[in-house]
Amino acid sequence: MxxxxxxxxxxxxxxxxxxxxxxxxxxxxxxxxxxxxxxxxxxxxxxxxxxxxGGREELLLAVARYEAGRVLSDQQPQLSRLTSWRAWEEWRDVLIQRYRRQAWDCPLDAVVSQLGRSTPGAQAVLTELLNRWQGEIAAGVRAMQEQGEIDPGLDAGQAAAALLAGIQGGVVIMLSTGRLTHLEAALDVAIQHLRESRDRHPADH
Amino acid sequence: MxxxxxxxxxxxxxxxxxxxxxxxxxxxxxxxxxxxxxxxxxxxxxxxxxxxxGGREELLLAVARYEAGRVLSDQQPQLSRLTSWRAWEEWRDVLIQRYRRQAWDCPLDAVVSQLGRSTPGAQAVLTELLNRWQGEIAAGVRAMQEQGEIDPGLDAGQAAAALLAGIQGGVVIMLSTGRLTHLEAALDVAIQHLRESRDRHPADH
The missing domain is CATH 1.10.10 (Arc Repressor Mutant, subunit A)
Structure with a gap:
């Protein structure tokens, strides 16, 4: 359109x-x-x-796009400024708080389920959200690599993809069990992994 | 019942x-x-x-339990024998292959969605599946710690929770995008993290 x-x-x-x-x-x-x-x-x-x-379906798709945008804006400004370990920890806390408030309910998930997860419209909204989210995380990894805080040999795209998977899985498990343990574990283990990568391969500068 | x-x-x-x-x-x-x-x-x-x-709903719940059992049995015998790095890599491959075959379709997800993800019956099936799955992964981490292959100071339960979140997220992303990249990244980064933990804290024996 x-x-x-x-x-x-x-x-x-x-x-x-x-x-x-x-x-x-x-x-x-x-x-x-x-x-x-x-x-x-x-x-x-x-x-x-x-x-x-297009009636109700077109409106629902627009709502899905709007809710997808909120998923990212709720993580700002932290998500776009992952340039220090303190910023990473703040982002982690913002994310946990966001899902703690939301608990059993994810408006984006609800709308996408109603549209049908495998319809082209719903897929496009989800794919764009995931791409942007992963891009922001990867940019944060690269910023820390430039500062010598993360092993420069680490694949930033792969690390971001793995962390994004952990977040999605943590949220999905929360929606099924009401517990945030897995989201916390995914974030904490991933950040610890990034921090420790420097000790294995200290930057030259 | x-x-x-x-x-x-x-x-x-x-x-x-x-x-x-x-x-x-x-x-x-x-x-x-x-x-x-x-x-x-x-x-x-x-x-x-x-x-x-209980009619259709009770039958669907029994099918969900059956499909949950298949999720684990499809990963055997590898999942219960994570006692060498070779076994971890084989398990990783089995898991990727399983979801590659399944592609867009997850029978357990379909049945649980139909029952309503937040109904007590569906929650019980999912919670039990996640607990058993995480328990098997944690047992594998502990087995490798006993052999001095993983840092003994690493929290096996947290590592297993994070890895399980990564797997769930990878599968959910695959169901939305048709791509296995995130599942692969989640498994590869987590296994690499476990392997490298030994170099930071070499076992005493």
């Missing part, structure tokens, strides 16, 4: 998405109808279909 | 579970009815309700 919207149109569209996201967070995906979203956002049926001609 | 079944009764019940599991693997959870299961397993309505008085 590449329709051009006026600034006012974009604002209305965004207001509908945020209203739908809030409605879904409060009542769940299954219980949220287009009428609920219209009532909450004060929009007419024709407005809703003007901005989301 | 603690009803006592005769050996013949147990065998019939198991035959129904395996038939339902096969039906679900072929046609998906949503498309599988109790009539399909009856036809496939040659059982009558009254037999089915004798063994599964």
């Amino acid at each position: 590449t329709r051009e919207l006026t600034p006012k149109g974009s604002a209305t569209r965004q207001r509908i998405i945020e209203g739908a996201a809030a409605e879904i967070r409060e009542h769940g995906v299954a219980a949220t109808t287009l009428d609920d979203v219209r009532t909450r956002t004060g929009t007419s049926k024709s407005q809703l279909f003007h901005y989301f001609p | 603690t009803r006592e079944l005769t050996p013949k009764g147990s065998a019939t019940r198991q035959r129904i579970i395996e038939g339902a599991a096969a039906e679900i693997r072929e046609h998906g959870v949503a498309a599988t009815t109790l009539d399909d299961v009856r036809t496939r397993t040659g059982t009558s309505k009254s037999q089915l309700f004798h063994y599964f008085p």
Whole structure:
């Protein structure tokens, strides 16, 4: 969808998405109808279909994109500034806190499940989120390598992929058991591994 | 449910579970009815309700337990014998191969989603699977510590929890993207971390 919207149109569209996201967070995906979203956002049926001609599915996809963006923005500014061990530890704490608050519920997971995890739209949203997340972690690893704090021979992309897998798994286990132990273990072991890599291969400078 | 079944009764019940599991693997959870299961397993309505008085939901829960058992048995005998680095690498390969074959589809995930991930029955099945899986990995770490191949000061339970999180995340990412990169990275980085721990703290013996 590449329709051009006026600034006012974009604002209305965004207001509908945020209203739908809030409605879904409060009542769940299954219980949220287009009428609920219209009532909450004060929009007419024709407005809703003007901005989301594909109806409920198109709106859900926009909500998924919005929630995916929140997953990353909730980790900022720490995630984009992984340039000291203190910053890594702060990011770790922010992430744990975020999921502690959320506990059993992940709005992105709920919307994506409803869309169907293997539909092209849901896949695109998830793939983009994972790529950006992994890119930020890898940039942090490289920044620490440049400072001589991480073994320069370590594969930053692979380390970031492994850490991202650990985070995803930690969250999935939390959604099934209510416990954060695995998310904490994944983060702590990965950060410890990165820190210790320097001792094996001290930087020359 | 603690009803006592005769050996013949147990065998019939198991035959129904395996038939339902096969039906679900072929046609998906949503498309599988109790009539399909009856036809496939040659059982009558009254037999089915004798063994599964709770109906479809109770049968699905039994299938989830069966599929959870398969997740572990598919990793055997390697998973229970992580007593050399060669065994760890073989286990890694078995796990990758298993998910490569399975690609987009995880029968356990499908059944658990249908039951509702947060229902007590589904949670119990997943929690037991995760506990057993993590216990086997931790036993492998301890076996290598006893041989002086892993730093004896390393927390085996935490290492196993982190590795299990990485595996779950790798599988979840594969289900969303079709790619095994993250599962491979999680396994390779974790095993490398365990191997290198010895160099930092060589065993005394």
